[in-house]
Amino acid sequence: MSLLDVQDLRVVFPTSDGLVHAVDGISYSIDAGRTLGIVGESGSGKSVSSLTMLGLTRLYGAKIEGKMIFEGNDLVQMSDKDLRKVRGNDIAMIFQDPLSSLHPFFKVGKQLIEAMQIHRDISRADARGRAVELLALVGIPDPKRRVDQYPHEFSGGMRQRAMIAMALANEPKLLIADEPTTALDVTVQAQILALLSDLQKRLGMAIIIITHDLGVVAEIADEICVMYAGRVVERGTAEQIFHSPQHPYTWGLLKSIPRLDGRRDEELVPISGRPPSLINRPSGCHFHPRCPYAQEAHKRIDPRLEPVASDPGHSVACLLAAPTRQRIWEQLQAGAEPESLVHLARSESPAVASEAGS
C-alpha cells in the first residue's frame, strides 16, 4: 500500500470573482522512501494540493472533494483536531522563502523546540539538545551557538537548512518541499537538494518536491507529475518524463531550460502565452490556447489522463495521437522550431483525435 494515495482531488475556492478551480481532479500516489516531483508554472495548483493535505486550505474556505489516503486515513475527511496531529508530525512541510517562513522574532532554537513540544512530551532541555542535533544533522556549523540566534542572523541557505531541521524534528514519514530552492543561489540550491537526498536515505522518509524547475526534479525525483491548470497532464518516472515526454506542455518546459550538453547556438523556446485563469478556464484541452499543435477539435474535447501505450507507468492527457507525438518530439530534439512541426499535427485525421479524447 502506498504511503499516500491521492484520488481525484478537487479544490475549489469561492471568490468574489467566481470559483477558482485550483486543483481539478488530480490523482497520484507515493510510496515510503520515494520522491515525487510535482512540476508546473505558478498558478497550476501544485502548491494547493499539498497545502490541502495539511488542511491549510480549509482555513480559506476551500471546497475539497476526493480522497487523500495517508496510512489508511483520509486526510480530507479528518477533523481539524486530528489533522493537526498529523501536521508537522507525520507530514512536514518546508517552503519557498526560508526568511519569511521563519518567525523573525523568535530564536531558531525556540522555533525548533516548539515544533517538538507540540507533538510529543519532551522536556525543554531535551528538546534543546535535540534541536542542536538537528541543526548538526542538516549541516549547520557550530549548532550550539546557532541555536540561540535569530533567523536574520542566518544566510539564505542556512535558513532553509534550519527550516528542514524544523520539519525533521518529529521524524516525519512524508516531507513536502514547496519550491525549496527557488529563493536560493544556484550553488546553494544544489547543496540543499543533496541534503534532502542524503536525509531521505538516512531517515527513509518520502518526499514530495513541488517546483517549476525541471532541473530540480531531475536531480532528486523518482516520479514526476506535470501539472497544468489544476490538472495532472503527464505522469511518469523521471526517466520517462525526460527521455520520452508526451505532452506539448512538458516539451515546452524541457525546451525552455538551457542544457549544458546542448549546442551553443541552441535557442531556448519559451512557452508562449500565459497560464490560464483558473476561474474561466479554456474549453476543451486547457492547454489548447498555448499549444502550437492544437487543432479545432481540441477546443471542444477535454482529454483524460490515459496510459501511454508501450510505456508502462507513463500517462498523458493529450489529444494528439501517440505516433504524432513521437514524431514531433523527435523533431524537437533535433532542434526543429515548434512552428515548423505544426503540419505534423494537422495531418492527423480528426477522427483519431476525437477517438483519443472521448
Added chain:
Amino acid sequence: MLRYIIRRLLWGIVLLFAVIVITFAIFYLLPNVNPAVLRAGRTPSVQVIKEIAHDLGIDKPVYVQFWLYLKRLILHFDLGYSYYSSASVKSLIFDRLPATISLTVGGVIIWMFFGVAVGIISAIKRRTLLDRATMGVSLAFVSAPAYWLGLVALFLFAGDIGKFPISIFHGAGSYTGLTNSPLNWLQSLLLPWFTLAATSAAIYARLVRGSLIDVMGEDYIRTARAKGLPERRVVFKHGLRSAITPVVTVLGLDTAILLGGAVLTESVFDIPGIGRLNYDAIQHSDFPIVQGTVLLAALFIVVANIVVDILYAYLDPRVRYT
C-alpha cells in the same frame, strides 16, 4: 546599545533645550500684554507697574532674563511663579500631576484592553457580521470628540445629574486623590477613563486589526500552522507577537501626550490635572504656568521617544542600534 542610549539621551537634552528657548521666546517676547499690568490691579500708576515689573524681573534685558530663567530651571528645577496666584509653578505642577497620571494610566489600561481585544476578534473574524459591527462602532467612537462624549456620558449616567444615574459613576468635579480615598478616587475616574479611552480604544482596535490581518498573511504564520500548532497559539503567540510591535510604539507616544495634560477630558470632568492647570493658565495669561506645562509635556514626549526606541529594539531582534 549603551552608546546608542547615551547618544539618544544627549539628543534629548538638546531637544529639550530647544523647547526651552522656543517657549521662552513665545511667552516672554511675543505677548503684547505686560504681565506687570495684569498684576497691578485697576488703574495702576506707572510707578506701581514699574515696581512690579522689577519684582518679576521683566525689566531686565531679554538675554539676562533668559539666563536667569535657565539657571533657575536647571539648578533648582524652578519654573518661576504664577503671575496670578504667586504660587510656585513647580509645586502647582506636582500637585496636579497625580490626577493626570491617574487619568492617563487608567485610560491607557482600558483602551489597550478593549482596543487589543476588539482588534484581535475583528481580525480573526474578518468580514463577518461581528467584524463589521465592531468596526462600525469603533468608527463612531473615533469620530466622537472627547468633550462631547464626556458631556453625553455625564448627562446620561453620572451619579448626580444623570438621566439614568449609576451610583458608582461619580459626576464632574468629584475627583479625590488616591491616597485620600481609593474608592472615591476609582468612582470619580470611571467616567473620565471610559471617555478618554473610547476614542483611543477605537483607533487601537483598527490598528491592531489591520496589523494582525497583515501578519496573519505572512509566510511564518503558514509555517506555524504547518507545524501543527493550535490556531489559538498561532494567533496569540506567533501572530500577536508581531502585530503588537507597531502598536507599542504608538502607545508610548500617546501616553506621553496624555501625561502632558488631557485638556479636554480634564476640563469636562473638572479634574485638577495638568491639562486643567494649563487651560486655566491660558485663560489668565499666566505665562510661567503655561511655559512650565509645555516644558513638562515636551519632557514626556522626549523621554517616551527614547523609551519607545529602546523598547522597539527589545521587541524586534532585527533592530540593532549602534
